[in-house]
Amino acid sequence: MKKIKALLQLMRVGNCAMAAAGVAIGYFLSTAELSVSMPLLLAMVSVFLICGAGQAINDVFDAKMDAKISKKRPIPSGKIAKGDALNMAFALFLLGVLAAIPLNFTAITIAIAFAFLLIIYSAAMGKAKYLGNFVVASGTAFTFVFGAAASPNGIMPIVILFALSALFANLARELTKDFEDIKKDKGFKVSLPMRAPLSAKILIAADYTLAVFVALYAYWLIGLGTIYLILIISTAIIFSYSYLQLIKKNFKKSQEYSKIGMLISLAAYVSVLFI
Secondary structure: OHHHHHHHHHHOHHHHHHHHHHHHHHHHHHHOOOOOOHHHHHHHHHHHHHHHHHHHHHHHHOHHHHHHHOOOOHHHHOOOOHHHHHHHHHHHHHHHHHHHOOOOHHHHHHHHHHHHHHHHHHHHOOOEHHHHHHHHHHHHHHHHHHHHHOOOOOOOHHHHHHHHHHHHHHHHHHHHHHHHOHHHHOOOOEOHHHHOHHHHHHHHHHHHHHHHHHHHHHHHHHOOOHHHHHHHHHHHHHHHHHHHHHHOOOHHHHHHHHHHHHHHHHHHHHHHOOO
16 A cells, blocks of 8 residues: 555656646637547546656656655655666556557657657756756646647647647746756756856746737637636736746745746636636
8 A cells, every 4th residue: 555655656646637637628628618528538547647657757767866855755765666666657658658549640649759758858858957847848738739639629729829828837937946946956957047047037037928928819819708818917917926036036936926827827728618
């Protein structure tokens, strides 16, 4: 029982559930109806497993760093052996890709591409966080695209716009978190805030601006309702406050408000389903 608990902790099932929810949102946006189908369930399972595999394999390659910084995690704490964690990660990747096989070619391609990308990221890009930022952010954004790809209508323009907005918002948050993690990463990883803090701050501001701009463009192009508009404006305010905290070097507070802004934007996407 303890080992199962450690495996679930290694997978970070909360993050996996959020990824699966992103798949459902992308699927429902493309079908324009809230009906559950086998392709949707398979897509959600596929992303849940691939996400879990990505979290596990990342912990395998970060085990040395975690041993010095956070010994509560499954591998440094000894709750699970490094070899077992690696085997579990590859098993989850395989099962995740297999779950996508009954879907269409586009969905299968996305599943395989991100499985390989997460492996390469952990094995070869781990020390270069500025590369990892894009991998993590694009992985979040592509949950919407993957869900839409699994639907009978395919990838609709609204899904692409929401995915783009999510990509920019996630990039901003990943960079913000890098500011918070500078001391922890020193000697293990290299991030943009370490190398060029001013450039990182400018990029964060640009990413937040683009995230809101794309979301507002979707409103103008498609006509997504008053609730959507109110939520996106609220997101813009929260992102602005997050950036203000970043400038004041309140990095922890900044990334926390960034997360709140992203949750509000997610609520905006969901609101479209009820128009």
